[in-house]
Amino acid sequence: MRRGAFVEASYAGRSGTAKALLEAEGIILRRPLGLTIPRGSMRGLTVDGGDLVGQAEQGPFRLGLGAG
Numbered sequence: 001m002r003r004g005a006f007v008e009a010s011y012a013g014r015s016g017t018a019k020a021l022l023e024a025e026g027i028i029l030r031r032p033l034g035l036t037i038p039r040g041s042m043r044g045l046t047v048d049g050g051d052l053v054g055q056a057e058q059g060p061f062r063l064g065l066g067a068g
Helices: none
Strands: 003-011 014-023 026-029 035-038 043-048 051-056 059-064
Touching: 003 026, 003 035
Parallel strands: none
Antiparallel strands: 003 014, 003 059, 014 026, 026 035, 043 051, 051 059
16 A cells, blocks of 8 residues: 655655555655655664655665654
8 A cells, every 4th residue: 555745855865755655565756856765674663753765775864754
């Protein structure tokens, strides 16, 4: 089931506002970023204020979920 939200995101040297979808294979960041954070590569997940932060195969990521 697709669940999505617009977030401020940074990953793999790119950042911006994108629709994030939680899928079985990972977190998909739609246009303009067009990136996927693979589920199997996510580690060190923490919450910093309203942001989800962690590490993945292309480096650190931050998703501003606004839940803080």
